[in-house]
Amino acid sequence: MIAKITKPYSFLDDYSEGAHPRLLEALIRTNNTQQTGYGTDQYTREARQLLLAQLQATDDDVSIYFVPSGTAANLISIASCLRPYEAVLAVQTGHIIDKEAGAIEATGHKIISVPGVRGKMTPENLEAVLERNTFFPHMAKPRLVYISNATEIGTIYSSDELKALSDACRRRDLLLFVDGARLGVALTAEHNDVILRDLVDYTDIFWIGGTKMGALLGDAIVVRKTIAEGFEFHMKQRGALLAKSRVMGVQFSELFRDGLFFELARHANAMARKIGDRFVRKGWELAAETETNQVFVVVPNSRLSQLEARIRFYAWEKRPGVTTVRIVTSWATDETEVEKLCQWISNLE
Amino acid sequence: MIAKITKPYSFLDDYSEGAHPRLLEALIRTNNTQQTGYGTDQYTREARQLLLAQLQATDDDVSIYFVPSGTAANLISIASCLRPYEAVLAVQTGHIIDKEAGAIEATGHKIISVPGVRGKMTPENLEAVLERNTFFPHMAKPRLVYISNATEIGTIYSSDELKALSDACRRRDLLLFVDGARLGVALTAEHNDVILRDLVDYTDIFWIGGTKMGALLGDAIVVRKTIAEGFEFHMKQRGALLAKSRVMGVQFSELFRDGLFFELARHANAMARKIGDRFVRKGWELAAETETNQVFVVVPNSRLSQLEARIRFYAWEKRPGVTTVRIVTSWATDETEVEKLCQWISNLE
Amino acid sequence: MIAKITKPYSFLDDYSEGAHPRLLEALIRTNNTQQTGYGTDQYTREARQLLLAQLQATDDDVSIYFVPSGTAANLISIASCLRPYEAVLAVQTGHIIDKEAGAIEATGHKIISVPGVRGKMTPENLEAVLERNTFFPHMAKPRLVYISNATEIGTIYSSDELKALSDACRRRDLLLFVDGARLGVALTAEHNDVILRDLVDYTDIFWIGGTKMGALLGDAIVVRKTIAEGFEFHMKQRGALLAKSRVMGVQFSELFRDGLFFELARHANAMARKIGDRFVRKGWELAAETETNQVFVVVPNSRLSQLEARIRFYAWEKRPGVTTVRIVTSWATDETEVEKLCQWISNLE
């Protein structure tokens, strides 16, 4: 799929390339029509309809909005739901905790950390933290639970896990919010049993990442109708209501017209599995099971420079003697390069 | 230039179409290279170099950053410069006053209104407001002057005006910030004598709008080096640091490689002049001189429905009996449509 | 009432002295009882009951909270009511516009200025501004109307004016909020026909100023029950929930036990009327009618130094040749000093 590549091949992240060619073609095809701005264009409307069909939902259930970045999706979604003294609950590995430069706090809200289990929030750990956070009115009031699916370490929620968490939230009058930067790879993972409709049923607000699934940019936020009032104001106020919102509408229409989104996600997962399996077969330890498009492999420090000469990756965590390395595949990952990497792994002394 | 158009032809704004074809071609050409994210890719670096050349400046003078929207450019630029108690000064017609859903205030800063003269800030009016704002520490401290060039009513600053305002700001220890959403049409206006280097010399921070000058999205913020520290943090925190920043880098490189940006701006201005001149020749009143790509024509309410049947526009201001109508041209405005409109104006009874 | 005074006598403001002696005595009398903190003590509870009686209301109608400053009262009240994109409407002379260092904007909210009439908001001017503020979702959404009674220039709202404004707000789904820093002098003004119960009926949230009416510190915020949820969180989060809230409870109990609050207010008004009348009798112009405890007298600049030698005051506004001078009386103003000032005025050449 990729013609020209830099060396060594990059498995740094899932946004190293531009967009899937079909999306670029759609941008060209639609380029000259005159459209109104700020999300009112026909392509954005079409994308909404295509997404609603996927969600098995209607305009009466949810509203859908497009924003240019995942951080914008997170901060706008969260700030739109909370009163000033209300707080977010997130697991310690959550992206909003330490990968977004304090974006949530910049909207005025505290994040309360909850111990995660394989990168996931559990009802038990959530309850334990809620029990401790009750010194009215001195503690910020927990109001919204943030999770990611797939998680930051590549794991996924099962339908049962999601439902149990949703039930816990509703018992406690908490909103449930899903960061879906990598929702595509979660929903197409080998052992996944969650469907998009589950997110409508079990959560209050979630988003579907386009940037990491073949779009130039764009994430679709799905908001339960009852809490969606004024959402465009939030988007405008935070600088995330694009004049040419069509750019995202066109791309999402293409991604969801006939299943391209899921096809691309499956490719990413398949590539990661190949790599992960090969490492395991070679006897290397994985720091987390490879459920989606991220392989976390524990590399002896003596091997690091060899691997660095071969591919580009992110050093996730350093411990004495070893480094956990994150290898990310994507919709654009070249299968030939994966094969070469696997061969190289097999040949390692 | 435009193949398929909706009827009636739209002069609503300068972001009705997608991108100039050369920009789309460049996106396709560069699509498959692997790049690092968040503004570190080679295209963003190239765009910076091309812009620096236009600015007659170096990396030691200014830093350049790309964000996806004008509101993001405004709120990040302003918030990056101010301490919590510091305020912005802007003319009453300023875009940040009532077109950005309170985006500046959402970062915690007051905007103090200054009476404008033909949409522009004058040193005299600025001084008068500063004189009144001195009840320490009960009044928010004025610290940054916001202007737009071209202004919201299409007028432009002369080099002398800009210098005089800059001098006034420096005397008063104020920063000068230019919203350049329509900087292209300002710099190519018939009577303009401002060059990009002037902005480096006379201001502290300014931005060059891409969205309204043929890009899918993207605005380039130019920050005086001495106040640029940590700017990426601000961008990330506000959700404006795109993973695939290359999207903006590629487009700005193309816009500034060989003068396309200015060529497109001249087209927009020429189209507006044609329309404005024709209205004047017909004896209609303009609410503001047509210096750039916006025509503000005063339409008797009895004529409104006729005009609405012919073109799409924005009703800017209603007064008894008349409506000031805003007609906007752009890089994409079809000259044939302009000619047809002019003919129609001439033929009006 | 005042034993030791500095020279010249100060009419600078209504917070130049400490507290009314009865309040200090009450502090001493209650000093040693052990109380729980943060507004749960018996004195705060007593003050709430005494206030409810004055309001002819019950715990089911309103909740009452005590904060240490008027700026805290304003910023907490406003921030507690608004979603992030919602804005405040206030007349240009409103205290929150330019006397609180941007405190409202620091909570993220825009203030939209409305032309005032004698310092007051009128339904007509409010409507006119609302009509202009409708470009969804680009303009911040108006949601709360801020007024002061007495106003910043000493005028008062009649019951009819208040009702008409309240009706306008309810038609437009706006909340009505009253800054009552000087509510005491408003409710005891010669021509006043507003009672505390009217504020419960016509507004959504208002506060009763203690600091300017004989307390060391403290203002009582009265919040309509339906919007009071979580109010203590806001107070705590903004640093306005005092550990020893009893300090305010004791003082407010004393002020409202048997009418002391109103008695002190009447004194302040009477002193101002004496001074204002004397200026008028002498042929000097007043910039605003002296309805409460503030006298705005227009002083020829040639006379300023004479007046400065005699009393301390605040130069409110300078115009060519004249200065509008603000003379403020209070619960503590010494009648002997007022008589001396009046004599001096009469004797002026």
Add this chain to the structure above:
Amino acid sequence: MIAKITKPYSFLDDYSEGAHPRLLEALIRTNNTQQTGYGTDQYTREARQLLLAQLQATDDDVSIYFVPSGTAANLISIASCLRPYEAVLAVQTGHIIDKEAGAIEATGHKIISVPGVRGKMTPENLEAVLERNTFFPHMAKPRLVYISNATEIGTIYSSDELKALSDACRRRDLLLFVDGARLGVALTAEHNDVILRDLVDYTDIFWIGGTKMGALLGDAIVVRKTIAEGFEFHMKQRGALLAKSRVMGVQFSELFRDGLFFELARHANAMARKIGDRFVRKGWELAAETETNQVFVVVPNSRLSQLEARIRFYAWEKRPGVTTVRIVTSWATDETEVEKLCQWISNLE
């Protein structure tokens, strides 16, 4: 010292009573003088001079400001020092983490948690967290270290510990800030070797709590001159600049005129030591050494109701079978009551 008490006697906190009688007397003595407002009165100036003497510092070294609450002191101090993307580092037991309703986050800043050692920040743990927080520009930038002395669990920093932490901060370009809500009991603890001058030398900003040391309200913030510019604006903007700032000036003058502050602190410490010692002698476990005025005693749940019948306290932490109980003494704690409690402890079966 205390005449009338409720039953059972309260050891809930150190703000159950009003003010030390000498402070009330001073308020009465100074009540009638006319003073200018907002921190410019003669008593506030006097308090500043008395504090400077204690600090062995001058106006050129530090500026001193008075605010009505500890939360206000914390949020204003922190917000005054930080740019929007800068973060605070605090130990997990830090007051700002979960006792101030998200006050710091409400000013826009993230708090990064650091593992504490006996409630204290150590250079080693600080370094370890800094090492992990380096993914530019995705992680909020650490800029200010928050500590409390005495800590939230009653422990104190030695002069060496404070210096080592200060050195670590300066190496890392971090500001050091001390929450001194209970600084009095820290500086008078049996094993303390820190003096006020050390805080000037080793920190950038700190505050001296009055509320918990015998004042009705008031905390004094000491700011290194080089970062004090505009501090009053911050105070005003956050609603913490009291009109009658004299209330705090008078009380702090009295506390620091002749050592009353330290005398009261010593009393609180002595009372806590008596209680703590008696528990230990009886064989009960303390959860933390009683270094200042807080006793943390581990109570078998079977004993809780007995203790509740005898005194009032705060249940700090529940574990299976036992509850850690916090007993707080203060300047106002009645020694007779302490003796009775000790007797009761000794007599326990």
